[in-house]
Amino acid sequence: MPTGGGFAPLRQPVFAVLWAATVLGNTGSFMRDVASSWLVTDLSASPAAVAMVQAAGTLPIFLLAIPAGVLSDTMDRRKFLILIQLLLASVSISLMVLSHLGLLTVSSLVALTFVGGIGAALMGPTWQSIVPELVPKRDLKSAVALNSLGINIARSIGPAAGGVLLTGFGAAATYGADVLSYVFVIAALLWWRRAPNADDALTEHFMGAFRAGLRYARASRELHVVLFRAAVFFAFGSAIWALLPLVARTLLAGDAGLYGILLGAVGAGAILGALVLPRLRQWLDADGLLLASSIVTALVMAVLALGPPQGVAVAILLLLGAAWIIALTTLNGTAQAILPNWVRGRALAVYLTVFNGAMAGGSLGWGLVAQALGIPTTLLIAAVGLIAVGVILHRVKLPTGEVDLVASNHWPEPLTADPIEHDRGPVMILVEYRIRAEDRAPFLEALNRLAGERRRDGAYGWGVTEDTADPERIMEWFMVESWAEHLRQHRRVSNADADLQRETTRYHIGPEKPVVQHFVALEAGRGRVESL
Structure with missing residues (x-):
């Protein structure tokens, strides 16, 4: 079916407004994360403490992504998203007040980051689930691509803006800017008049939907391959994200502004990676793209371990951003391609669980290694390990996702002598x-x-x-x-x-x-x- 081009979904007013609000909200979130990541280096010089803040933001997604996927299928998604935005705004308000009063500690920073991670865990599957409601089916792939582009626009703007605000006006102002971004997101969600869910006698309840999602994930061998490849890649790749604040401060002798610029370079590199990805797909299959991403990511970590000039660090983080988005898009796209619609949200939540679990566990592990062996040695170990597992697992091929997963509806209705109550069983x-x-x-x-x-x-x-x-x-x-x-x-x-x-x-x-x-x-x- 022909489409109207990559930007066709923006012709749908509701999608355009929510997309813009999401970009703004994500920009604020990246500003908050920059402030938190940098403040912890002021509060403690321990690599484990820095890694703990990184892990606190991703661990809730590991723990709650699957229940969040179930909730997104069983609740009114618009109201649910509004509640999540209010939760996230309350986190940033608390950080702003504590920072302004000089009462922020490592413990409170970790705790509030964890609560913010809970909000992110609840929001991720729900945002993905509403996209088919906002655009025609022919524009769905373009809408998904625009969402990825929006995240990387926010990633390129938010960290740099957060670094500038943090340097010029302090942490309280940076957190305040994030609070303001939630006002626009909530306003957009209130403006959206979502059609009510149609009554369906077979609508799943939470525990039944939860069990069905887990059964599917346990039985799908193709999904197992994607999850395994993702877990290994992100476990080794998480080293750079866990230690980047300390790399900026110690190996590169920079300040919060430099840290923001480094993260902004990653976001800009991700945009470039998304633009060149269609051309790369003409030369490499999914396994080749993932191997190339592993090699580039490892080389970036190895160069950073040498403490290069700041300009060189910014340049190679552009490559990191491109490699990272190519790996994310390849793994996420493969997962999307092998999942039927009825379980897509829950199975993607399983993928998010593995992704964030690998990132959280990897962050904590690499933080402890860095505390014992130092940052340069840790980065080199992670780089060698990433190349080694990338080459070895290249033989474990990702599924192609070419099968027809549209519902066939070819089973006849079961014959019954009398109506059967839906809860009868087994x-x-x-x-x-x-x-x-x-x-x-x-x-x-x-x-x-x-x-x-x-x-x-x-x-x-x-x-x-x-x-x-x-x-x-x-x-x-x-x-x-x-x-x-x-x-x-x-x-x-x-x-x-x-x-x-x-x-x-x-x-x-x-x-x-x-x-x-x-x-x-x-x-x-x-x-x-x-x-x-």
């Missing part, structure tokens, strides 16, 4: 096949692939049995926690899954299609035969 589904002896091996191989689809779409148990009296009669069974969950399972089956089912059923030799039966657990006492 439900056992039996599928009866007749398979020739010579076809059994390829049939079972196809059926085992189908088992993964059953589990991803909601089954918590699966198995296959044969009739001892009739070996050609083979029974597949799977368990679903409730009748409503099985009805949702009908909606979740994709065209790719339908192809897999057709591959399985082509071995069936019966005169009709395989027989499907549904069995629902009886409540205690229901249907009991009483003796006279």
